[in-house]
Amino acid sequence: MSGTKKLALRQRYEYLTRGLDWETTYQPMDKVFPYDSFEGIKIKDWSAWEDPFRLTMDSYWKFQAEKERKLYAVLDSFAQNNGQTTISDGRYANVLKLFLTGISPEEYQAHRGFAFTGRHLRGAGARVAAQMQSLDELRHLQTQVHTISHYNKYFDGIAEWPLMHDRVWYLSVPKSFFDDARSAGPFEFMIAIGFAFEYLLTNLLFVPFMSGAAYNGDMSTVTFGFSAQSDESRHMTLGIEIIKFLLEQHPDNLPIVQKWVDKWFWRGHRLLGIVAMMMDYMLPKKVMSWKEAWDIYFVEAGGALFQDLGRYGLKMPKYADIATAEAEHISHQNWAVFYQYTHAAAFHTWMPDNEHLDWLSEKYPNTFDKYYRPRWEMWAKMEKEGKRFYNPALPQLCQTCQIPMAYTEPGDPTTICFRSTQYKGDTYHFCSDGCKDIFCDEPEKFVQAWLPVHQIFQGNCGGATVPDVLKWYHMNVGADNMDYVGSPDEKLWNEWHAEKLRQAG
Amino acid sequence: MSIIALAPDYESKVEPRDPLKNFHGNMLVYVHWEEHLSFCSAIAFPLPPVMPFGALVSEVIAPHYAAHPDASKIDWSKAEWMIDGEKKTPDFDASLEANGMHHKSLVRFWTPGLSGVAFS
Ligand SMILES: [Fe+2]
Numbered sequence A: 001m002s003g004t005k006k007l008a009l010r011q012r013y014e015y016l017t018r019g020l021d022w023e024t025t026y027q028p029m030d031k032v033f034p035y036d037s038f039e040g041i042k043i044k045d046w047s048a049w050e051d052p053f054r055l056t057m058d059s060y061w062k063f064q065a066e067k068e069r070k071l072y073a074v075l076d077s078f079a080q081n082n083g084q085t086t087i088s089d090g091r092y093a094n095v096l097k098l099f100l101t102g103i104s105p106e107e108y109q110a111h112r113g114f115a116f117t118g119r120h121l122r123g124a125g126a127r128v129a130a131q132m133q134s135l136d137e138l139r140h141l142q143t144q145v146h147t148i149s150h151y152n153k154y155f156d157g158i159a160e161w162p163l164m165h166d167r168v169w170y171l172s173v174p175k176s177f178f179d180d181a182r183s184a185g186p187f188e189f190m191i192a193i194g195f196a197f198e199y200l201l202t203n204l205l206f207v208p209f210m211s212g213a214a215y216n217g218d219m220s221t222v223t224f225g226f227s228a229q230s231d232e233s234r235h236m237t238l239g240i241e242i243i244k245f246l247l248e249q250h251p252d253n254l255p256i257v258q259k260w261v262d263k264w265f266w267r268g269h270r271l272l273g274i275v276a277m278m279m280d281y282m283l284p285k286k287v288m289s290w291k292e293a294w295d296i297y298f299v300e301a302g303g304a305l306f307q308d309l310g311r312y313g314l315k316m317p318k319y320a321d322i323a324t325a326e327a328e329h330i331s332h333q334n335w336a337v338f339y340q341y342t343h344a345a346a347f348h349t350w351m352p353d354n355e356h357l358d359w360l361s362e363k364y365p366n367t368f369d370k371y372y373r374p375r376w377e378m379w380a381k382m383e384k385e386g387k388r389f390y391n392p393a394l395p396q397l398c399q400t401c402q403i404p405m406a407y408t409e410p411g412d413p414t415t416i417c418f419r420s421t422q423y424k425g426d427t428y429h430f431c432s433d434g435c436k437d438i439f440c441d442e443p444e445k446f447v448q449a450w451l452p453v454h455q456i457f458q459g460n461c462g463g464a465t466v467p468d469v470l471k472w473y474h475m476n477v478g479a480d481n482m483d484y485v486g487s488p489d490e491k492l493w494n495e496w497h498a499e500k501l502r503q504a505g
Numbered sequence B: 001m002s003i004i005a006l007a008p009d010y011e012s013k014v015e016p017r018d019p020l021k022n023f024h025g026n027m028l029v030y031v032h033w034e035e036h037l038s039f040c041s042a043i044a045f046p047l048p049p050v051m052p053f054g055a056l057v058s059e060v061i062a063p064h065y066a067a068h069p070d071a072s073k074i075d076w077s078k079a080e081w082m083i084d085g086e087k088k089t090p091d092f093d094a095s096l097e098a099n100g101m102h103h104k105s106l107v108r109f110w111t112p113g114l115s116g117v118a119f120s
């Protein structure tokens, strides 16, 4: 009746992908798609791929443009109203430093990884979904950079984020995580980032940062969080779709997928340790403890997920029980690392005040008073005596996760966990059985790891002394690093505060 | 297990990044003072294999742990040592090499009677 009748979304999606998966004739399909078979994954029927969103390009652009308009309107008014002066405390800016240097570059890595995957999967539906996610991730990087660039006008430690990502010791942790995923085949990448990261663990990353921003008066970050949220729900759906699709396609896929789930769960758990530290130590106004977040988002939600996936034969990730036990410890152990290496970190540290210590005691009744509070009190006392505690040496790093080997034995929080193995005549050290297993499964890959401490000793990081290395990191010594108390950040924050009091009369 | 890679001869192209030859005549040594978790992890040093074990203790280990309140109380003759997972009584006059140490050896030590403040 009418040629202008709007097509239903589903129909338009079918037009969008129709014919994209034609059989090539000039070149054999295996040459056109050289990456999607070597991992051993067997796909019988790509057309069984269900894209739950069926988003067409025109609605994608319209939707994203609308969100961008809102975001940039909020950013403008935040800047005009000097929103940076009404955050909860100057310490909060350090959360943004951690985010922009540690997380945002990984949005870019995710963008690259999904672009690659979107080229190299044979199925049209999966390809379109991966390409859209690739665009989303690029947008996430851009919106985060634009949001945080406002803070860069006032706070230290943010300006050199791309260079720091490639050089600074602790940023090699997220960098190597994504390098590992991106140098795997497209199916492992989809399980690593699409499923383990975006589905299983995403709520432990974004919810803490975004609700942390909301609790601490950072409306600009809350807005980019909202702007990413509808993308994230698409990413989660893609993550669950990929795992179900692989498990439904062939029974031989199960052991491969299980191995990847085990690996990426453990790598993700290690990576999320920085979020744990951020939640328990860096937010001036706390949202909830890391332990509480872990219980809600992993133990409960993850438990239900794996119960559901059990019908395919998939089991809970290996060492999930160890990770849950570590939720009582990792935030404290990570904060201890950064406190003693504050001279080499591009954000500020501090010892918790009494109110904060009491909050930690209450949130961690099994562990905090017994293992951590005495250490914090000792360090606070040393600080008062003018003997602020620093670690003057470089730490031993785990060959797999690249984090200083600061984690303790399962069941014994007073002893560092040491694991090692031999490969072709050399010794390799690990923080945990989880990291050791990952290495032993692919030693050829992990013997090539760029471990910052070893690189310094090999002479590849600007020189042999700490000042040489910090210069190579582009660290503005005395401003970017060291304690919050006494920093230019603190000075500026106190000036803003004094000005407010003066104006209030 | 071995890696599953796209290139069939991938293994032959692998170059480990941290072999002994990359450290300019030194070998990597990791040291950890047990029951003193103020030091968040073991610490790493590039050291000449011919360095006497006694020099490792007096010139490397002792100064790097000096910031701890227990450090001045250590009686090194009573310290207990574990090298690469084995309890050892190192010969302080002999070299690291002669004490059985190699590239990336891990030296853990206990100081009986000293265990920090609640193992910190
Ligand atoms: Fe993202």
Ligand SMILES: [Fe+2]
Residues within 6 Å of the ligand: A198, A231, A232, A235
């Ligand atoms: Fe995402």
Ligand SMILES: [Zn+2]
Residues within 6 Å of the ligand: A270, A398, A399, A400, A401, A402, A403, A430, A431, A432, A435
């Ligand atoms: Zn590790």
